[in-house]
Amino acid sequence: MSVDPRTPIVQVMARLGRETQLHLDERHRHFKMTDKVILFISVLLVILACVNVYYVTVLYQDLNGIVDNMDSMYRNLSRVDHDMDMVAQRVQTFDRHIQFMTPITAHMDAITDIMPQLHASMSxxxxxxxxxxxxxxQMSGAMGGIAQQMHHMTxxxxIMRQxxxxIAGPMGAINPILPN
Structure with missing residues (x-):
């Protein structure tokens, strides 16, 4: 029996074709698996990107709130600074008034010394x-007597007036005759 010289080549080629097909099938399976992994990771990355966008939005709002709070705090601190200036001025005024307390205390001491004498004088x-x-x-009693005397005098x-x-009646008739 004679062996066809092409047979081993055909067998080798067939085997090489099967091996290549197996290799291609295996590669195709690996590519599908890699595509699934890439798709899964892409979905995870999209979800992570959405979560990150949400967190960036929340962070943006929080930072805006912080900036607004800082602006409000600045305005309030400006008001507090103005109020503290007013308080400092009032304290200075109060301090000037307090300086009068020493003479007032001395005067109060003098009044305290004088009060017993004043009490004695008042007694x-x-x-x-x-x-x-x-x-x-007594004068009121005497006035009663004087009032009676005045009544009698009245x-x-x-009577004297009458x-x-x-007298004036006859004198009135003589008056035109008398020289002035």
Missing amino acids: LIGNEMVSVNNDME GGMS NVHQ
Whole structure:
């Protein structure tokens, strides 16, 4: 039997074709697997990108809030600075007023020293007032007597007036005759 010289070449080529096909199938399977892994990783990256965009948005809003808070804090600190200046001015004014406390204290000490003497003087004045009151009561009694005397004098004056009228009547007739 004779062997065809092409047979081993055909067998080698067939085997090489099968091996190549197996290799291609295996590569194709690896490519599909790699494509699935790449697709899965891409989906994960898209999800991660969405989450990152969300976090960047939240961070942006938080940073805007922080900036607004800092602006508000600056305005409030400016007001506090102005208020503190006013407080400092008031404290200076108060300090100037407090400096008057030393003379006031000295005057209060002098008043404290004078008060017992003033009390004694007031007691003397009180005693004098009692004496004046007694004198006034006596004078009031005397005034009653004077009032009676004045009443009598008024009565006398009234009689005298009538008498002058009676005398004036005839005198009035003589007056035109008398020289001035």
